[in-house]
Amino acid sequence: MSTLWESRYSLRARESKSSAIRELLKLSERPGLISFAGGLPAAEVFPVQRFQEACQKVLATNAGPALQYGATEGYEPLREMIARHMARYAILATVENVLVTSGSQQALDLIGKLLINSGDRVLVEAPTYLGALQAFNGYGAQYLSVPIDDDGLRTELLEASLRLGPKFMYILPNFQNPAGVTLSQERRHQLIGLADKYGIPIVEDDPYGQLRYEGEHLAPLVVLDRENLRRDNGFSIGNVIYLSTFSKTLAPGLRLGWIVAPPKIISKLVQLKQAADLHTSTFAQYVAFEVARGGFLDQHVKLIRGVYRERRDVMLQALKEFFPPEVTWTRPQGGLFLWVTLPEGMDSQSLFQSALAENVAFVPGDSFYAGNGPESCRHLRLNFSYPNPEQIREGIRRLAVAVKRQLSTSPCEVAC
Amino acid sequence: MSTLWESRYSLRARESKSSAIRELLKLSERPGLISFAGGLPAAEVFPVQRFQEACQKVLATNAGPALQYGATEGYEPLREMIARHMARYAILATVENVLVTSGSQQALDLIGKLLINSGDRVLVEAPTYLGALQAFNGYGAQYLSVPIDDDGLRTELLEASLRLGPKFMYILPNFQNPAGVTLSQERRHQLIGLADKYGIPIVEDDPYGQLRYEGEHLAPLVVLDRENLRRDNGFSIGNVIYLSTFSKTLAPGLRLGWIVAPPKIISKLVQLKQAADLHTSTFAQYVAFEVARGGFLDQHVKLIRGVYRERRDVMLQALKEFFPPEVTWTRPQGGLFLWVTLPEGMDSQSLFQSALAENVAFVPGDSFYAGNGPESCRHLRLNFSYPNPEQIREGIRRLAVAVKRQLSTSPCEVAC
Numbered sequence A, B: 001m002s003t004l005w006e007s008r009y010s011l012r013a014r015e016s017k018s019s020a021i022r023e024l025l026k027l028s029e030r031p032g033l034i035s036f037a038g039g040l041p042a043a044e045v046f047p048v049q050r051f052q053e054a055c056q057k058v059l060a061t062n063a064g065p066a067l068q069y070g071a072t073e074g075y076e077p078l079r080e081m082i083a084r085h086m087a088r089y090a091i092l093a094t095v096e097n098v099l100v101t102s103g104s105q106q107a108l109d110l111i112g113k114l115l116i117n118s119g120d121r122v123l124v125e126a127p128t129y130l131g132a133l134q135a136f137n138g139y140g141a142q143y144l145s146v147p148i149d150d151d152g153l154r155t156e157l158l159e160a161s162l163r164l165g166p167k168f169m170y171i172l173p174n175f176q177n178p179a180g181v182t183l184s185q186e187r188r189h190q191l192i193g194l195a196d197k198y199g200i201p202i203v204e205d206d207p208y209g210q211l212r213y214e215g216e217h218l219a220p221l222v223v224l225d226r227e228n229l230r231r232d233n234g235f236s237i238g239n240v241i242y243l244s245t246f247s248k249t250l251a252p253g254l255r256l257g258w259i260v261a262p263p264k265i266i267s268k269l270v271q272l273k274q275a276a277d278l279h280t281s282t283f284a285q286y287v288a289f290e291v292a293r294g295g296f297l298d299q300h301v302k303l304i305r306g307v308y309r310e311r312r313d314v315m316l317q318a319l320k321e322f323f324p325p326e327v328t329w330t331r332p333q334g335g336l337f338l339w340v341t342l343p344e345g346m347d348s349q350s351l352f353q354s355a356l357a358e359n360v361a362f363v364p365g366d367s368f369y370a371g372n373g374p375e376s377c378r379h380l381r382l383n384f385s386y387p388n389p390e391q392i393r394e395g396i397r398r399l400a401v402a403v404k405r406q407l408s409t410s411p412c413e414v415a416c
Helices: A004-008 A018-028 A050-060 A064-067 A078-089 A105-116 A130-137 A155-162 A185-198 A221-228 A263-277 A282-292 A296-322 A348-357 A374-378 A389-408 B005-010 B016-025 B048-061 B063-067 B076-087 B105-116 B130-137 B154-163 B187-196 B221-229 B265-275 B282-292 B296-322 B349-359 B376-378 B389-407
Strands: A097-103 A121-126 A142-150 A169-170 A202-205 A238-245 A257-260 A338-343 A377-384 B098-101 B119-126 B142-149 B168-171 B200-203 B239-245 B258-259 B337-341 B379-383
Touching: A018 B048, A018 B200, A050 A064, A050 A282, A050 B048, A050 B063, A064 A282, A064 B048, A078 A097, A078 A257, A078 A282, A078 B130, A097 A105, A097 A263, A105 A130, A105 A202, A105 A238, A105 A257, A105 A263, A105 B265, A121 A130, A121 A155, A130 B265, A142 A155, A142 B119, A155 A185, A169 A185, A169 A348, A185 A202, A185 A221, A185 B389, A202 A221, A221 A238, A263 B105, A263 B130, A282 B282, A296 A389, A348 A374, A348 A377, A348 A389, A374 A377, B048 B063, B048 B282, B063 B282, B076 B098, B098 B105, B098 B265, B105 B130, B105 B239, B105 B258, B105 B265, B119 B130, B119 B154, B130 B282, B142 B154, B154 B187, B168 B187, B187 B200, B200 B221, B221 B239, B282 B296, B296 B337, B296 B389, B349 B376, B349 B389, B376 B379
Parallel strands: A121 A142, A121 A169, A169 A202, A202 A238, B119 B142, B119 B168, B168 B200, B200 B239
Antiparallel strands: A097 A257, A238 A257, A338 A377, B098 B258, B239 B258, B337 B379
């Protein structure tokens, strides 16, 4: 049964955590199971009628270009809209600073392709977004992991790793995936100062920044960096590449993300994107533009915030009510996730099996670490955007049953 | 003005032929210019009303899943439809053999990522598809180029290159981009025999196979390979990976292509695709499925064939009428392109400048060669799908003026 492909060549893709998670997510599709495992938006908040109107308008007035090949950089009116949208968050970008990508995942892949040579080190938070590790792994990245706490990356521990010369830092400052924590104002300034001191650029990944449910918006790293450089020339210089997406505010099925970067970086990324997929779906871009325009995006984000804030609150309340005191969790001010820490000696892989028996699922936290320390086994990522409030309450009740059963038995025997 | 990105790191993307072509295509957008440069379908053949109905239906009945994250493999009903569609061309695939990609370009990129380690050799036709060179260049490919003639790849020259151990062969058997030629039946058998003898797998790229305007359909390499293996177990073995796309039959703006391969290869490619863009736009996949279903795709392809056949005939007639006898060209039986050969001493880059002065554009042929021999300078790629018949006739007349002017002056001074 072997083929030339297999017998002659060691196929490069490795069996990895990603496969484990894929299998896990398949498991979690079984009927009756309540899943906190995915990172999906609630389908109830998709603006379906607005999509219907947008499709009709695009196809009635602009069908030719919307169905044709397009520019690798993206549909120009959409790029302009993104630049204007960024300005609302104090990110002063022009159309030349914006590249539309096939979701934020492609942005991570293109950045990996541009910057990482095999063996290069990338500084990441511990834990960090699994999809970034997958993208960077493909280019042979090694990692320097710096822990986080409730105020995000522990910048006081950063210098030892920066001295080892990472190629760049990959940072999720807002409502981090998986932990839900936010980098404090003070640490943002420290991070930018250290990046400058050691000459290490930053990739700032901000898919959830707009989904803040309480507290004040904090300045993005890309804005602080520009202030630090004290050069008021828009975006022609700058050492932070900023990423965001429409996946959490309009619909992930569009696969539309974007990169904001200096034009010289954009132009390199455009060349790589051309080789990767020529350009992102023009039809999806035209439709997204029609959906988002005229202030709709901001108005719709307000609606989403209300829905997700309620779900977060229901989850926090249920955790408080059902979980034993030995277990702790983060209190995210926005985003889609919170992060549970189990007491020492318990591990999340064993708990996962018990949880499945109770018909509830989550992602064990070890998937989100570049390395495998004992610390990585004690966490679970819980998503609160996809299940509805009733499911959240019932799911946390079930999970608490599994947690209590695990607590009452012997410490884990599974090495993770 | 230098940034950390530039000063610390040599950004990996190289200035390349792709940039030259991008600049060239920008030039060719000027008003009044007739362009044979692009590879675009005619917007007139986009089935706009069918798209309108499909969007309405998808959003009325399936909005949740169509706008949500989806499986990396692709939307299952679309994969099933592709498998059935392939069977019409004698390619016996099941859903497990099909991966939906973000256009054929992504298929090339994923294949490069899976198979090419820096310095590996890839056997390509000379000339070959520029986008494949771009994708493979990103992984450090070196090339073994084997010339083509009117019957496609010159298989009698193949063995010398196969002895050098290329990682795989990249072949466009039907109406090749850029030359428009088709690999003959006899050579297909020779190619499969040699692939087997030397143990070198084949990537068969077939974006235009359905767009045949005359003559008999020839069996794809993937079919001959299976017959050669004399094993009737569907697609569980096989040494040809087959690629195709909806870009030329429905609309390129969807960015929907596919790979047909043994399940073990598909599973490796799925892992790489997950890291590259998670999955292709679910919305585009649902819409394409609704557009194509119920026999519409085959019916629509017939319409496209009629339109493009006429345009090809108009171009062939105009070439015969206006061009001097020193110039020759291919006579494609399908696809979007034909390939012009200039007499020795003339070069296509100089002609391009003269052509622009006459308000007509094409792609100089040297972009389609992995290497830069003197042979590569004497060709032009002409597209006949995008301009209408009047534009084609007038454009060829203008191009003939430029050709005759070049012929009457001294031989080219530009090294290419």
